[in-house]
Amino acid sequence: MARVVKLAVIPGDGIGPEVIAEAEKVLDAATAGSDVVFDKTRFSLGAARYLETGDTLTDEDLDAIKAHDAILLGAVGGVPGDPRLRDANIERGLLLRLRFELDHYVNLRPSKLYRGQPGPLADPGEVDFVVVREGTEGPYVGNGGSIRRGTPHEVANETSVNTAYGVERVVRYAFELAQRRRGRLTLVHKTNVLVNAGSLWQRVVHEVGIGYPEVAVDYLHVDAATIFLVTNPGRFDVIVTDNLFGDILTDLAGAVTGGIGLAASGNINPDGAFPSMFEPVHGSAPDIAGTQKADPTAAIGSIALLLDHLGLREEADRVTRAIEEDIDERHGSSHPAPARSTTEIGDAIAVRLQA
Amino acid sequence: MARVVKLAVIPGDGIGPEVIAEAEKVLDAATAGSDVVFDKTRFSLGAARYLETGDTLTDEDLDAIKAHDAILLGAVGGVPGDPRLRDANIERGLLLRLRFELDHYVNLRPSKLYRGQPGPLADPGEVDFVVVREGTEGPYVGNGGSIRRGTPHEVANETSVNTAYGVERVVRYAFELAQRRRGRLTLVHKTNVLVNAGSLWQRVVHEVGIGYPEVAVDYLHVDAATIFLVTNPGRFDVIVTDNLFGDILTDLAGAVTGGIGLAASGNINPDGAFPSMFEPVHGSAPDIAGTQKADPTAAIGSIALLLDHLGLREEADRVTRAIEEDIDERHGSSHPAPARSTTEIGDAIAVRLQA
Ligand SMILES: CC(C)[C@H](C(=O)O)[C@@H](O)C(=O)O
Ligand SMILES: CC(C)[C@H](C(=O)O)[C@@H](O)C(=O)O
Numbered sequence: 138m139a140r141v142v143k144l145a146v147i148p149g150d151g152i153g154p155e156v157i158a159e160a161e162k163v164l165d166a167a168t169a170g171s172d173v174v175f176d177k178t179r180f181s182l183g184a185a186r187y188l189e190t191g192d193t194l195t196d197e198d199l200d201a202i203k204a205h206d207a208i209l210l211g212a213v214g215g216v217p218g219d220p221r222l223r224d225a226n227i228e229r230g231l232l233l234r235l236r237f238e239l240d241h242y243v244n245l246r247p248s249k250l251y252r253g254q255p256g257p258l259a260d261p262g263e264v265d266f267v268v269v270r271e272g273t274e275g276p277y278v279g280n281g282g283s284i285r286r287g288t289p290h291e292v293a294n295e296t297s298v299n300t301a302y303g304v305e306r307v308v309r310y311a312f313e314l315a316q317r318r319r320g321r322l323t324l325v326h327k328t329n330v331l332v333n334a335g336s337l338w339q340r341v342v343h344e345v346g347i348g349y350p351e352v353a354v355d356y357l358h359v360d361a362a363t364i365f366l367v368t369n370p371g372r373f374d375v376i377v378t379d380n381l382f383g384d385i386l387t388d389l390a391g392a393v394t395g396g397i398g399l400a401a402s403g404n405i406n407p408d409g410a411f412p413s414m415f416e417p418v419h420g421s422a423p424d425i426a427g428t429q430k431a432d433p434t435a436a437i438g439s440i441a442l443l444l445d446h447l448g449l450r451e452e453a454d455r456v457t458r459a460i461e462e463d464i465d466e467r468h469g470s471s472h473p474a475p476a477r478s479t480t481e482i483g484d485a486i487a488v489r490l491q492a
Numbered sequence: 493m494a495r496v497v498k499l500a501v502i503p504g505d506g507i508g509p510e511v512i513a514e515a516e517k518v519l520d521a522a523t524a525g526s527d528v529v530f531d532k533t534r535f536s537l538g539a540a541r542y543l544e545t546g547d548t549l550t551d552e553d554l555d556a557i558k559a560h561d562a563i564l565l566g567a568v569g570g571v572p573g574d575p576r577l578r579d580a581n582i583e584r585g586l587l588l589r590l591r592f593e594l595d596h597y598v599n600l601r602p603s604k605l606y607r608g609q610p611g612p613l614a615d616p617g618e619v620d621f622v623v624v625r626e627g628t629e630g631p632y633v634g635n636g637g638s639i640r641r642g643t644p645h646e647v648a649n650e651t652s653v654n655t656a657y658g659v660e661r662v663v664r665y666a667f668e669l670a671q672r673r674r675g676r677l678t679l680v681h682k683t684n685v686l687v688n689a690g691s692l693w694q695r696v697v698h699e700v701g702i703g704y705p706e707v708a709v710d711y712l713h714v715d716a717a718t719i720f721l722v723t724n725p726g727r728f729d730v731i732v733t734d735n736l737f738g739d740i741l742t743d744l745a746g747a748v749t750g751g752i753g754l755a756a757s758g759n760i761n762p763d764g765a766f767p768s769m770f771e772p773v774h775g776s777a778p779d780i781a782g783t784q785k786a787d788p789t790a791a792i793g794s795i796a797l798l799l800d801h802l803g804l805r806e807e808a809d810r811v812t813r814a815i816e817e818d819i820d821e822r823h824g825s826s827h828p829a830p831a832r833s834t835t836e837i838g839d840a841i842a843v844r845l846q847a
Contacts, residue, residue, distance in 0.1 A: 228685065281689065282688055285656075294653055296652075300646065329581065384685075391719070
């Protein structure tokens with residue numbers, strides 16, 4: 138009997154629908170003939186929906202999404218500066234709300250420099266690491282406020298909240314991952330300035346680490362970590378860090394490994410209490426929406442993460458290999474490959490899976 | 493009659509004394525024969541002093557420093573992991589305390605890729621920008637705490653405090669600077685997540701900007717800014733940002749422009765109520781202390797910023813030119829220059845000023 142996976146699909150705004158179309162194409166190709174069937178529900182969410190109905194994410198939306206096994210998300214967010222969106226915060230109200238309500242405490246962001254892939258670094262060496270970004274705490278919690286707003290005496294605060302419970306579970310995940318990979322874990326924080334949060338992270342890493350004697354642990358301040366990401370990215374295996382530092386480091390890591398058009402991510406609830414969500418790291422890029430200029434590779438890479446999360450390792454590996462081969466071919470010849478459309482890239486990767 | 497400038501010199505720990513010796517040498521060379529006399533007081537502060545006396549920065553130290561016209565600082569901080577320093581936080585107790593008590597609200601960090609200077613980027617283009625980092629607010633204020641410390645129920649908070657007063661004055665400084673430079677100002681923040689602080693920064697930039705119609709303003713989220721720093725650093729002229737984002741961006745900027753061995757900085761109190769402080773961006777690097785391996789160029793560049801701050805423009809320009817010529821010569825020939833010691837680099841730059 139076929140295994141049915143209920144997949145919520147949120148194409149979103151801008152280039153979201155275009156890259157998700159290719160991701161779905163690859164998902165179909167990767168699972169054709171297997172005994173897994175994806176039962177998909179499409180959710181129209183994002184800036185477009187907000188402009189139409191005034192809703193960002195209703196409780197009904199959330200309940201419906203929760204009834205799925207996993208989520209595939211494109212990108213959300215309208216045109217920057219659109220006055221009709223002034224009072225909306227699609228990022229907080231939709232994307233972050235999903236991450237928080239669905240307890241996506243592991244935001245998993247692999248960075249790999251594929252063979253032949255050009256990037257900004259002159260001499261990157263081998264780059265293959267994963268950032269385990271905490272997803273439900275830190276400066277992202279929305280515990281801020283302001284007084285005397287709009288006056289010369291305004292004070293605006295933002296509070297980063299960090300709990301032993303929240304830090305411990307993501308640190309443990311990172312150790313498990315490091316143990317399965319090259320056995321190296323780097324904690325990134327700013328312990329010399331953010332002394333309370335920093336001390337908690339450092340103590341938890343120390344304590345959890347006792348159970349993983351084979352994993353070598355080191356520590357970097359976030360400022361120093363950005364230096365190493367451009368001077369010696371090969372030194373990293375698994376990075377574990379808080380929500381905000383993880384946000385910053387993964388965009389930089391994406392750039393270093395050839396651009397965020399290639400960077401996939403998973404918002405994981407490892408306990409399985411809620412569906413995990415897979416999305417490219419990039420945003421909705423409304424300026425190139427509809428032009429077929431977006432690279433769907435990041436969205437397709439998120440399919441590999443989704444399949445892996447579902448335990449479909451072989452299918453996941455086949456998607457990853459197809460991506461690698463495609464990238465290799467893009468850059469393999471000494472002549473630059475002609476620019477391909479979003480659809481052409483998706484087709485090329487899907488075809489490799491049918492072979 | 494000679495103008496006397498009272499200069500507090502804090503060599504500090506690790507490589508601090510070595511690079512400060514070269515900086516002083518260059519200061520002497522640059523002002524020899526001029527009518528400015530530097531009346532120097534040395535302050536023994538840092539990890540070494542703490543280990544000897546238990547003091548980080550006493551009120552008496554602070555009062556004595558305040559009686560000076562400017563401060564030259566090397567680097568402070570002991571050997572990481574030294575158990576005797578476990579209860580000390582030299583960074584917070586000394587460096588940050590100086591920045592806060594002396595109201596250094598502008599942390600000025602220029603980044604320039606000198607001709608011929610190798611760096612990690614394959615194709616950096618022309619890079620010449622200044623980060624104006626806020627120095628007295630944000631997540632650096634030390635308004636955090638924890639409860640149930642050491643238990644599974646620990647909660648550790650950090651609060652970022654941002655005021656209209658504090659943001660307005662640094663933003664105004666940045667606009668003035670942008671107007672004197674290429675007329676381009678980029679605000680970096682994370683307004684879609686840190687909505688209260690972000691909104692304040694954005695409104696202040698908008699309002700202050702009305703008075704500077706010739707300055708073109710744009711905005712980047714901090715994550716996107718790190719991408720541009722490695723893919724198109726030439727797009728930046730002046731960046732204005734908060735204390736933590738400024739910390740992160742300037743280390744990355746230092747790496748991009750050839751390493752933090754070259755990155756100078758000024759902690760400025762533009763009102764002149766307190767002495768401003770000039771220091772290399774790098775730390776005390778205890779691992780190479782005493783080996784003459786440290787590059788004193790960042791400390792010497794801080795002398796140029798000091799001279800400029802004191803209104804000694806011509807002397808400042810001469811130091812900058814001497815640095816540029818020295819860097820040019822390091823990399824000018826097709827054969828790599830032999831590695832020079834800290835003293836040799838200082839001598840070479842000082843000699844150019846005597847010529
Ligand atoms: C859109 C934004 C809220 C989001 C974040 O900051 O997490 C994005 O930058 C990301 O990295 O997924
Ligand atoms: C040492 C540390 C407190 C300091 C900072 O975070 O500001 C340093 O990184 C810097 O950039 O000057």
